[in-house]
Amino acid sequence: MSWIDFSEFQVIPSIRRLGDLEIALNSEAQVILLTEAHIANLQELVRLVHAQDKKALVNLELLGGFGKDQVGMKLLKNYYHVDGVMSTDSGKLGMAKQCGLVTFQRFFLHDSRSFETAQKIIDCSRVDGAELLPAVMAIDCYQALMAVAKIPLLAGGFIRDREMIKKIRARGFKGLTVSDKALW
Numbered sequence: 001m002s003w004i005d006f007s008e009f010q011v012i013p014s015i016r017r018l019g020d021l022e023i024a025l026n027s028e029a030q031v032i033l034l035t036e037a038h039i040a041n042l043q044e045l046v047r048l049v050h051a052q053d054k055k056a057l058v059n060l061e062l063l064g065g066f067g068k069d070q071v072g073m074k075l076l077k078n079y080y081h082v083d084g085v086m087s088t089d090s091g092k093l094g095m096a097k098q099c100g101l102v103t104f105q106r107f108f109l110h111d112s113r114s115f116e117t118a119q120k121i122i123d124c125s126r127v128d129g130a131e132l133l134p135a136v137m138a139i140d141c142y143q144a145l146m147a148v149a150k151i152p153l154l155a156g157g158f159i160r161d162r163e164m165i166k167k168i169r170a171r172g173f174k175g176l177t178v179s180d181k182a183l184w
Contacts, residue, residue: 003055003083003102004031004129006152010175011165012057013184014156020181021045025052027184033057033086033177038064042080050081057104060087060096068092073099086131093127103127104154109137115144123148131177133157135168142171159183 004010013024014033018041024032025048032049034042037058049056058076060068066076073095076082084102087093093103105127107118122130122145132138132145134157145153152174159165159178168176178184 004152004175006174009169009173010154011184012154012175012177013181014177014179016179018045021048023181024184025049025054029054029184031055031057031083033059035059035062035179037062039066042082046081055083055102056081057084057086057102058082059106060085060089060092070095070099073101077101084128090121097126097128102129104129104131106131106133106156108133109141115141119145119148122151125151127151129154129174131156135159135164135176138173139167139171142173146172 011029012031012033013027013029014035015021015024016035018036032054034045034056037045046056066072077099085096086104086106088106093105097103107130109115109118109132129152131154135155136158138155154175154177155168155173156177159176
């Protein structure tokens with residue numbers, strides 16, 4: 001995953017409102033997560049991101065009108081020119097990886113079972129990184145997950161202020177995803 005420099009902490013804007021894309025494009029972010037994309041606007045959104053020398057990620061679960069199979073992953077890479085994907089689905093991420101896309105697996109840490117599952121998957125994962133949600137739980141679980149992680153860990157979800165960003169960074173995360181444009 002050479003195109004994200006995790007030697008520096010990364011704040012990845014998550015675009016929930018297309019009107020906020022301009023702010024993200026003008027930010028220092030290297031990567032932009034297009035969470036409100038669909039097949040009719042994805043190509044143009046990726047073009048705008050690339051024009052600013054940034055990389056474009058999409059969330060497979062939120063990508064509207066799209067078939068999430070091997071052909072779909074090839075389209076994301078070769079037609080839409082997406083740089084990487086995020087998903088909770090290991091199978092879809094495996095297909096995306098085979099097509100040359102950078103992959104991030106998302107884990108929702110809502111109970112001890114979900115934490116144990118995340119630990120097992122991260123331990124043997126072939127994805128390029130993992131996003132742990134919500135951020136407050138990610139902070140609490142970081143040490144135990146880093147004991148098995150060989151990939152960069154990101155935090156996301158319910159990041160509401162710069163104090164939370166400081167906590168995430170201090171804990172050791174390589175970056176975060178955040179939709180609040182005031183935090184980009």
